Structure formats: structure tokens, C-alpha cells
Amino acid sequence: MLTTLSLDRRHVWHPFTQAQTAPEPIAITSAKGIRLYAEDGREFLDLISSWWVNIHGHAHPTIAAAIARQAHTLEQVIFAGFTHQPAAQLAHELVQRLPVGLTRVFFSDDGSTAVEVALKMALQYWRNHGEAQRTRFLAFEGGYHGDTVGAMSAGKGCGFFDTYGSLLFEVGLLPFPETWDGDTAVAAKEQAALAQLETYLAEQGDTLAAVIMEPLVQGSAGMRMCRPEFLQALAARLREAGILLIFDEVMTGFGRTGALFASIKAQVTPDIICLSKGLTAGFLPMSVTVTSEAIYAAFLGETFDRALVHGHSFTANPLGCAASLASLQVFDDEKTLAKLPQIETWQRQGLATLAGHPLVQRMRVMGTIAAFDVVAADAGYTSAIGAQLKAFFHERGLLLRPLGNVVYVLPPYCVTEAELKQAYVVIADGLAQLAVG
Numbered sequence: 209m210l211t212t213l214s215l216d217r218r219h220v221w222h223p224f225t226q227a228q229t230a231p232e233p234i235a236i237t238s239a240k241g242i243r244l245y246a247e248d249g250r251e252f253l254d255l256i257s258s259w260w261v262n263i264h265g266h267a268h269p270t271i272a273a274a275i276a277r278q279a280h281t282l283e284q285v286i287f288a289g290f291t292h293q294p295a296a297q298l299a300h301e302l303v304q305r306l307p308v309g310l311t312r313v314f315f316s317d318d319g320s321t322a323v324e325v326a327l328k329m330a331l332q333y334w335r336n337h338g339e340a341q342r343t344r345f346l347a348f349e350g351g352y353h354g355d356t357v358g359a360m361s362a363g364k365g366c367g368f369f370d371t372y373g374s375l376l377f378e379v380g381l382l383p384f385p386e387t388w389d390g391d392t393a394v395a396a397k398e399q400a401a402l403a404q405l406e407t408y409l410a411e412q413g414d415t416l417a418a419v420i421m422e423p424l425v426q427g428s429a430g431m432r433m434c435r436p437e438f439l440q441a442l443a444a445r446l447r448e449a450g451i452l453l454i455f456d457e458v459m460t461g462f463g464r465t466g467a468l469f470a471s472i473k474a475q476v477t478p479d480i481i482c483l484s485k486g487l488t489a490g491f492l493p494m495s496v497t498v499t500s501e502a503i504y505a506a507f508l509g510e511t512f513d514r515a516l517v518h519g520h521s522f523t524a525n526p527l528g529c530a531a532s533l534a535s536l537q538v539f540d541d542e543k544t545l546a547k548l549p550q551i552e553t554w555q556r557q558g559l560a561t562l563a564g565h566p567l568v569q570r571m572r573v574m575g576t577i578a579a580f581d582v583v584a585a586d587a588g589y590t591s592a593i594g595a596q597l598k599a600f601f602h603e604r605g606l607l608l609r610p611l612g613n614v615v616y617v618l619p620p621y622c623v624t625e626a627e628l629k630q631a632y633v634v635i636a637d638g639l640a641q642l643a644v645g
Contacts, residue, residue: 209552210230210247211235211247213233213235213247213581215232216235217225218463225396227406227467230335231309231599232247234248234250234252234453234580234602235247235248238267239254239267239639240265240267241264241265241266241270241620241622242254242255242266242419242620242622242623242627243266244607245512247504247624248372250516250605251604251605252603252605252607253606253607253619253630253631254266254607254619254620255606255607255608255618255619255623255631256607256608256609256616256617256618257490257618257619257620257621258490258607259485260393260427260459260464260485260486260618261485261486261488261489261490262486262489262490262495262620263462263463263486263489263490263535263544263620263621264489264535264538264542264544264620264621264622264623265529265620266620268489268538269488270532270537270541270557271464271488271491271531271535271538272491272528273365273534274517274531274533274534274537275491275492275530275531275534277526277530278294278526278527278529278530279527280642281526282294282526283525283526283527284522284525284526284527285526286523287315287519287523288519288523291524291527292524292529294526294529294530294533295315295401295524295526295529297381297529297533298313298529298533299496300480300530300556301345301457301536302483302496302498303498305468305469305536306384306469306471306478306481306498307453307471307472307476307477307478307481308484309477309500309501309502310477310478310481310499311496311498311499311500311501311504312498312500312503312504313496313497313498314329314496314497314498314516314518315494315495315496315523315524316494316495316496316497316518316520316523317493317494317495317520317522317523317525318354318484318494318495319353319354319359319456319458319459319484319485319495320353320354320355320359321356321483321495321520322354322355322456322458322483322484322495322496322497323353323354323355323356323358323362323420323454323456323458323482324354324356324358324498324518324593325358325482325518325639326420326454326456326480326482326496326497327345327358327359327400327418327420327454328497328516328518329480329497329503329516330345330417330418330454330479330518330544331343331417331451332500332506332507333417333503333506333507334417335457336506336507336514337506338445340380341414341415342414342416342642343415343417344378344379344380344412344415344416344417345361345379345380345416345417345419345420346379346380346381346382346405346408346416346418346419346420347363347364347365347379347380347382347419347420347421348381348382348383348384348421348426349373349381349384349387350364350365350366350421350426350428350429350430350432351363351365351366351384351385351386351420351422351425351429351456351458352366352368352422352428352429353420353422353458354458356630357372357375357376358377358629360372360375361376361377361378361379362377362379362420364376364379364398365379365381365382366428366429367589368428368589373434378541380408380412381409382404382405382419383397383400383401383404384421384426384429384434385397385398385400385401385434385435385438386402386426386432386433386434387433387434387572388433388499388570388571388572389436389570389571389573391601398434398435398437398438398441399443401438402438402441402442402445403563405442406444406445409445409449409451410416411628413449413451413509416451417452418451418452418453418454418480419442419446419451419452419453419454419478420454420455420456421442421453421455421456422455422456422457422458422459422460423438423439423455423460423470423471423474423476424436424465424470424473424474424574425459425460425464425465425470425574425577427459427460428611429611430579430581430611430612430614430616431572431574431577431579431614431616431618433572433574433579435545435581436473436474436475436476438475438638439474439476440474443476443477443478450606452479452480452503453476453478453479453480454479454480454481454482455470455471455476455478455480455481455482455484456482457469457481457483458482458483458484458495459470459485460485461483461484461485462480462483462485462486462487462489462535463486463489463539463544463545463575463576463621464486464576464577464618465466465547465574465575465576465577466549466552466574466575466576467575468480468539468545471487473575474488475486478624479499479500479503480497480498480499480500480503481497481498481499482495482496482497483495483497483498483518484496487528487535487537488531488532488535489531489532489534489538490529491528491531491535492527492528492531493528494525494528494529494531494532496523499558510627511541514630518637519575530592531612537546541621544621547621548575548576548621551575551619551621551628552573552575552576552625554576554623554625554629555573555576555578555617555628556573556576556578557633558617558628558629558631558635559571559573559580559632561636562580562632562635562636565636566583566643567582567583567639567641567642567643567645568580568582568583569581569582569583570618576618576619576621577616577617578616578617578618579614579615579616579617580614580615581613581614582597582613582614582615582642583613584612584613586613587612587613588613589611589612590600590612591612591613593610593612593613593642594610594611594612594613594614596608596642597615597642598610600637600638600641601634601635601638604637605639606634608631608635615630615635616617617631617635619631629633
């Protein structure tokens with residue numbers, strides 16, 4: 209009988225991986241809570257929430273049971289011209305929790321497509337209002353919004369997509385005023401970013417459809433963080449100029465920043481918000497793009513050309529909706545949001561054990577997310593330090609996946625203080641090995 213790894217080597221093409229040089233993947237057979245169990249008998253603490261999707265812990269019984277019940281009733285139905293209770297109920301529950309004014313929920317299947325929908329909404333909103341010249345978008349340097357063509361265009365500032373440049377449409381870039389503990393220049397960086405926005409508005413503002421950004425934390429760029437004050441100033445200026453604001457909360461949504469949504473933490477209501485990853489607590493792929501009644505109304509009319517022409521075969525899949533509803537129930541039943549400040553405290557305590565290390569700089573925490581830069585001559589996503597540390601962490605039973613020379617810890621909310629302490633001990637050991645090597 210062929211093993212999992214032998215079948216994988218024959219047939220599988222892994223994401224974000226150079227197959228010729230990458231080590232063999234680790235075959236996982238099961239998971240529970242924060243722990244992953246490998247085919248070879250090893251255990252791993254999942255401290256990146258399996259690419260940021262798992263929020264309550266693996267195999268949570270409430271969510272698993274909800275999916276099983278739904279599978280015996282309705283597993284899928286076309287969502288064009290039909291509806292069902294799980295989708296309608298989920299839309300209602302999300303609207304109750306999102307910032308006031310976000311009332312219309314469009315379902316799709318992952319973070320990239322949630323962003324694609326948002327871009328199309330913004331573009332056609334202006335077209336339907338007779339302002340077809342508004343075709344431009346602004347994004348932020350370092351921003352990552354997904355891997356489909358529109359999402360790549362919005363995320364060209366992350367530097368991952370140079371190979372596909374001929375496919376991408378033009379997007380303007382603003383500097384992202386990243387900050388960290390002890391940063392004394394943050395106000396100046398924020399003013400510089402806002403000044404560049406003013407220049408863009410003066411020169412091309414009448415062609416601008418929307419600004420898109422990851423609020424408070426840029427994930428794939430290396431957990432780069434900004435202040436709520438910057439988002440507030442940005443939103444106020446765009447509102448004054450009549451420009452739409454899109455928040456890509458695919459990563460920051462569902463508690464990561466310490467509030468249910470980063471927009472709530474920042475006290476900013478965008479015109480459009482994109483959600484995925486934690487939406488189903490990591491059980492199934494699904495996403496939503498949520499907007500205001502005013503934007504929804506712009507698509508109403510007697511002719512099909514005013515409608516939003518977008519959809520997927522699995523739009524509002526009942527199983528995904530059931531998982532999402534169960535996840536929201538877990539938030540309520542387990543009082544999850546009340547746990548998040550404790551996780552933030554543990555993260556800060558863990559970082560404090562690394563303070564003063566000669567290889568550690570730019571320590572930062574936002575809610576349950578902690579990160580720091582490792583001093584490296586080849587700093588960036590392709591830094592050799594990332595692969596070295598990842599291998600070391602795997603040997604010590606941690607699923608940590610540095611973003612180049614950035615080490616971050618982003619655990620499920622069931623993590624314990626002891627598990628985080630263990631993680632920071634291993635991280636310190638990894639840094640010690642780098643220093644010796």
C-alpha cells in the first residue's frame with residue numbers, strides 16, 4: 209500500500225512551495241484543540257492557526273456536530289434564485305455583529321474572491337451612478353489581498369506577483385505607516401502617508417473608485433501593524449472626498465486584533481468589508497463581502513446590466529453556513545472575546561522574555577497576534593533565516609512558519625498560558641542557534 213507521502217510525491221503540487229528544494233511535507237492524520245498529530249507519531253502545537261483560519265481549535269465538537277446535522281438535511285443548492293435558512297440566518301447574525309451600516313451580505317468562496325467581489329462592487333457602483341471614469345484603486349505598499357487577478361492587482365505592493373505583471377491592472381500605492389513597540393516616528397509616517405493621499409486626490413481623485421487596505425495588520429507582509437488613529441484619519445479624508453473604503457478583514461476578522469473585527473477596534477466603518485478565514489472557524493472554505501444599503505441600492509433597476517454579475521457554484525454553501533453559525537455560537541457560549549485580552553497579555557509576556565536579544569527588533573502585538581523581526585542581511589520574505597527557523601521549530605514540535613525574517617505567533621483561542629510559554633522557550637532556543645550558527 210502506498211503511503212501518504214509517496215502518493216503526495218507522485219501527484220500533489222503544494223502552494224507557496226519550491227518543490228525542488230523544499231523538505232518533505234509532514235503528513236497530518238488528526239488534530240484536536242491546538243495539537244496536530246502526524247502520521248509518524250509526532251505532535252505539533254499549531255501556533256499559526258493553520259494559515260490563520262482556525263480560531264476555536266481543531267475539531268471543535270460544536271462546529272463538527274453542526275456540519276454533520278446540516279449534511280443530513282441540505283448539503284448544497286444553487287443560490288441564484290434560491291435561498292435557505294443557514295444562509296439567511298448567517299447574514300442576519302453577521303450584520304448584528306459588524307459595524308452599524310453594513311447590512312448586505314454577498315457570499316463567495318475564499319478571501320481572494322471576497323476581494324474580487326469588493327473591487328467589482330466599487331467599480332460598478334460608480335458606473336451605475338453615471339461616473340464610469342472612476343476606475344482606479346489605491347492600495348498600500350506591502351498589502352496582500354489574495355491570488356486571483358484582481359486581488360493580485362490590489363496586492364501588487366507585496367512583491368509576490370511580479371511574474372504575473374502582464375495580467376494585472378494598474379493600482380496606485382500609498383506607504384503603510386507600520387509601527388512597533390517603542391516606535392517614536394509613527395506620527396511622522398502617518399502624516400507622510402496622508403500627504404501622499406492628498407497628492408493623489410488632487411491629481412487623480414476624480415478617477416478613483418476606492419481605497420483597499422488590511423486594517424491594523426498587514427498579514428503576509430510580515431504582520432506589519434498600524435495605529436487606529438491612522439485608519440480614522442484615512443477614513444475621514446476619504447469620506448470627505450466621496451471615495452469608497454474597502455477593508456480586507458480576511459485575516460483580521462473574528463477576533464484576531466482583540467475585537468471581533470479590526471474595524472470595530474479602530475472605530476471605523478468601511479463602505480465594504482471582506483471576510484473569510486475565521487468565518488467558518490477553519491472547517492470549510494467560504495467568504496462574504498458585506499456592504500451598505502446605499503451601495504446595494506445602486507445595483508437595483510429594471511435591466512440586468514445594473515446587477516452584480518458574480519457568483520460561484522458553491523455560493524452560500526449550507527455546510528459552510530452551518531459551520532459559521534456554529535462558530536458564532538461558540539463565541540457566545542465560551543465567551544471567547546473575553547479571553548482575548550488574556551492571550552494578548554501572555555503574548556506580551558512571551559515577547560518580554562526576548563527583549564534585549566541582539567537578533568530581535570521591532571517587537572509588536574495586536575490582540576492575539578505577536579511578531580518581531582530577526583536581524584538579517586537578507587531581510588524579507590525570502591530570507592534564509594525563515595527556512596532555518598521553520599525547520600528548527602518543526603523539530604521541536606511547533607508549527608511556526610516565519611514570514612522570511614519575521615517570526616509571528618498567532619494561535620487558536622483555546623491556547624493555554626503553558627503552551628505559549630513553551631512556544632517562546634523554543635523560539636528563544638531557535639534564536640540562540642542562529643546566533644551560534
